[in-house]
Amino acid sequence: MSELVVAAEKADAADELAVLRERFVLDDVVYLDGNSLGALPAHVPARVDDVVRRQWGELRIRSWEESGWWTAPERIGDRIAPLVGAAPGQIVVGDSTSVNVFKAVVAAVRMAGEGRDEILVDATTFPTDGYVAESAARMTGRVLRPVSPAEVPSALGGRTAAVLLNHVDYRTGRLHDLPALTAAVHAAGAYAVWDLCHSAGALPVGLDEHGVDLAVGCTYKYLNGGPGSPAYLYVRRDLQDRFDSPLPGWNSHAEPFGMRPAYAPASGAPRGRVGTPDILSMLALEAALDVWDGVSVEAVRAKSLALTDFFLRCVGEYVPEGRVESLTPVAHAERGSQVALRCSPALGFARAGGAPVAGDVMKRLIERGVVGDFRAPDVLRFGFTPLYVGFADVERAARVLGEILA
Numbered sequence: 001m002s003e004l005v006v007a008a009e010k011a012d013a014a015d016e017l018a019v020l021r022e023r024f025v026l027d028d029v030v031y032l033d034g035n036s037l038g039a040l041p042a043h044v045p046a047r048v049d050d051v052v053r054r055q056w057g058e059l060r061i062r063s064w065e066e067s068g069w070w071t072a073p074e075r076i077g078d079r080i081a082p083l084v085g086a087a088p089g090q091i092v093v094g095d096s097t098s099v100n101v102f103k104a105v106v107a108a109v110r111m112a113g114e115g116r117d118e119i120l121v122d123a124t125t126f127p128t129d130g131y132v133a134e135s136a137a138r139m140t141g142r143v144l145r146p147v148s149p150a151e152v153p154s155a156l157g158g159r160t161a162a163v164l165l166n167h168v169d170y171r172t173g174r175l176h177d178l179p180a181l182t183a184a185v186h187a188a189g190a191y192a193v194w195d196l197c198h199s200a201g202a203l204p205v206g207l208d209e210h211g212v213d214l215a216v217g218c219t220y221k222y223l224n225g226g227p228g229s230p231a232y233l234y235v236r237r238d239l240q241d242r243f244d245s246p247l248p249g250w251n252s253h254a255e256p257f258g259m260r261p262a263y264a265p266a267s268g269a270p271r272g273r274v275g276t277p278d279i280l281s282m283l284a285l286e287a288a289l290d291v292w293d294g295v296s297v298e299a300v301r302a303k304s305l306a307l308t309d310f311f312l313r314c315v316g317e318y319v320p321e322g323r324v325e326s327l328t329p330v331a332h333a334e335r336g337s338q339v340a341l342r343c344s345p346a347l348g349f350a351r352a353g354g355a356p357v358a359g360d361v362m363k364r365l366i367e368r369g370v371v372g373d374f375r376a377p378d379v380l381r382f383g384f385t386p387l388y389v390g391f392a393d394v395e396r397a398a399r400v401l402g403e404i405l406a
Helices: 003-014 018-023 044-066 072-083 097-112 127-140 149-155 178-187 237-242 279-292 297-318 358-367 391-405
Strands: 091-093 118-122 143-147 160-166 191-195 214-217 232-235 324-326 338-343 373-375 379-383
Touching (some): 097 127, 097 232, 118 149, 127 160, 297 338, 338 358, 358 391
Parallel strands (some): 160 191
Antiparallel strands (some): 373 379
16 A cells, blocks of 8 residues: 555544535545536435425415525525625625626726726636626726736726736636735725635635625535526625616615616615526525535635645656646645646647647546546646545545556
8 A cells, every 4th residue: 555545544534524525426436626516415406306396386486485585695695605704794696707797897997986997807817707807898988907916016006996806716726815915906096806716615715804895706616506506796895885786687676676767776785686586596506505514614725725735745756757737836825726737748648739638638537537627728627625525535536647647
């Protein structure tokens, strides 16, 4: 038995979160793609069945009141709040991440006022965030300026209205300094909008502690809400009465059933709502969040760092030298909950022109029971969800990768 196998066994035996694996539907596959789609919590199917058969099938329209459908966006937002360091009453669930990014960026620009005509956007952001920011800039008559997160402090100025940043880089797993960057944005008199898709449920965020203005995130990654589960929007409490949504809908009206021709926004987080919420996926998410009962985000973060440390150690032992290069920072303060490995051009997994094809490597991994994903042209991504990934999973994944690349 190898030293790494023994180390994995010892780490799993000492892991206080290991029992949480039983809360999920899993098999003998090593699932390292929770940074794209989280595993299914075991109790969710029965809860969804109740929503469909009883709440919809029997109660029908009565469920808007009797089953709490109408208040679900804020109720579920309050379930997410402690996972991102927010007090209740500041998060509303609904719509997609893209729609919420649009709401947040436009609202931030409107709060900044006419004297500020520039929006900064993370140049390394997930493409949709960039597309949305560009559209928001055109709609509001602002100039969009892409910069790297490291360049933000020097790029800020009196013209800056809003800054849209990712907490964790989706390709490399790099964790950006939310407290320092938020402080820099505020010092310039601008508003900070954070995308938490790759950090919520994986590490402490501290929205309230660090004075974040607006934040958005998805729920189908580390929060395990299911494919296409609704996103969420955070509006800091003292900004809520100034939050001017570019998508006013009847659900965010102060009197939604008044059916008045003139729009008057609701107070508090509900003014972030738009139209009728997607009840089936929303209540599946609510059920999925039960797996967090009694779980500390700090404990999750500690295990996440231990898992990624161990994975990098195993890759160093099992993968022949020069075959992969880690794009993920070694420093814990700069690392999210994934490891991104760039394939070497010398691998041999290549198409015409000699370009490395990480997809071919990932396909072989999946065939051997190790599921991650890749980003073209040459990056293998491995996401580590501490609620259900163990150290033996990590050792096996790195060992199989080494065998394939040998």
